[in-house]
Amino acid sequence: MNIKALLTGCLLGLMAMSCSSVKTQLPYFTDIRDLEQGTFKQLDYLSQVVPDDELAIVVNSTNPAATAVYNLPQSNPATKQAFGEGASARPMTYRVDTKGDIDFPVLGKLHVSGLTVEQIASMIADRIRPEVSDPNVTVDLVNFKVNVAGEVKNPGIISVSGNRITILDALTAAGDLTEFGERSKVLLIREMPDGTRQFAHVNLNSSDLIESPYYYLKQNDYVYVEPNNVRQQNSKYNQNNAFKLSVISTVVSAASVIASLVIALTVK
Numbered sequence: 001m002n003i004k005a006l007l008t009g010c011l012l013g014l015m016a017m018s019c020s021s022v023k024t025q026l027p028y029f030t031d032i033r034d035l036e037q038g039t040f041k042q043l044d045y046l047s048q049v050v051p052d053d054e055l056a057i058v059v060n061s062t063n064p065a066a067t068a069v070y071n072l073p074q075s076n077p078a079t080k081q082a083f084g085e086g087a088s089a090r091p092m093t094y095r096v097d098t099k100g101d102i103d104f105p106v107l108g109k110l111h112v113s114g115l116t117v118e119q120i121a122s123m124i125a126d127r128i129r130p131e132v133s134d135p136n137v138t139v140d141l142v143n144f145k146v147n148v149a150g151e152v153k154n155p156g157i158i159s160v161s162g163n164r165i166t167i168l169d170a171l172t173a174a175g176d177l178t179e180f181g182e183r184s185k186v187l188l189i190r191e192m193p194d195g196t197r198q199f200a201h202v203n204l205n206s207s208d209l210i211e212s213p214y215y216y217l218k219q220n221d222y223v224y225v226e227p228n229n230v231r232q233q234n235s236k237y238n239q240n241n242a243f244k245l246s247v248i249s250t251v252v253s254a255a256s257v258i259a260s261l262v263i264a265l266t267v268k
Contacts, residue, residue, distance in 0.1 A: 028168075028183065029207045040207075045164045045216035046116040047141065048193050053219065054142040055094045055102065055112070055120070059128065059135060066132045070105050070124075093142050100193075114193040117141055117163060146217050148174040150225035151181035165217050167202065167209070171225075177204075182228040188214050189222040 032038060049055070059070040072092040094102040100113025107127050112120050117139040125137045144160040153175030158165075167188070177183060183204040190198050202209050209215055217223070 028204045029209075030205045032207045038207075040210045043211065043213075043216060045166075046118060047144070047163070047218040048114050048116060049096055049100075049112050049120065049141070050191060050193050050219070051096050051098050051100055051113060051195070053096045055096065055117070056140045056142050057094060057104070057120075057124070058138050059124065059132075060138075061132050061135050063133065067128075067135065070107075070128060070132075072105065141219060144219045146170050146219070146221045146223065148223045148225075150223075151178045151227050152176065152225055153178060160219075166215055167217055167223060168215075170217055170221075170223055177225055180227050181225040185226065187222075187224040187226065188217075189224075190214075190218055191220045 027033065057072075059067045061067045072094075074092075094104070096102055096112060099111075101109045101111050104110045104124070107124070110120075110123070112123075115123070121137040121139045124139075125135045128135050128137075141163060144163070144165075146158050146160065146165060147156070148158060148170050149155045152171065155174060158170055158173045167186075171177060185201045186204060188200050188202055190200075192198060200214055202212065202214050
């Protein structure tokens with residue numbers, strides 16, 4: 001075999017290896033991309049409150065004087081994140097203790113762990129209804145946040161202003177997956193109301209995700225996009241090359257020192 005044929009064969013082999021190594025699915029929900037339309041069932045997105053959550057609770061009615069005793073005073077700041085920042089006064093918040101309770105004015109200890117914000121609002125309204133006509137109670141989760149890490153463009157903590165965020169919203173807020181993100185096996189770690197943590201792997205290539213219990217994220221959820229095979233192979237290749245370069249550099253330096261010594265001894 002001549003040199004030209006050998007080089008041609010090597011080039012074709014490298015091209016084949018390159019094409020096979022970068023083959024990956026970049027779109028989401030590949031199982032429905034050929035369908036014209038469809039419908040997904042509605043899911044409950046409200047999170048259950050857990051210890052260390054921070055709640056903003058406001059009680060109103062047609063008679064403000066009757067509900068004043070059930071509201072905390074105005075305070076600035078209301079959260080640790082806002083401490084020291086100039087901001088307008090806002091109601092103080094309730095921190096859920098390790099037992100899952102809050103200390104509510106007049107009513108005393110209320111067990112809220114495991115309840116949604118709507119259930120908490122309904123419970124408080126029922127408790128004060130004998131004393132207040134037509135009470136209106138609003139409950140908001142103040143410290144709602146999720147974490148997105150791994151092969152996304154902007155990993156970090158994402159603060160949620162409302163009571164709802166999907167895994168797609170979180171990935172969008174993180175700049176979406178890089179081309180090296182493994183779309184078929186995204187890890188989600190979730191803190192449960194009893195303090196335990198559960199994990200699951202979700203497949204962004206499958207529309208089944210939209211009807212799964214992991215489509216809507218809960219507070220403190222951790223989403224990790226692991227690197228795909230291409231990224232892992234590149235990482236190993238770079239590490240091997242770095243090691244080889246280090247060895248070559250050491251050998252060249254040693255050879256240079258030896259050559260210098262030989263030249264010095266020869267001159268003498």
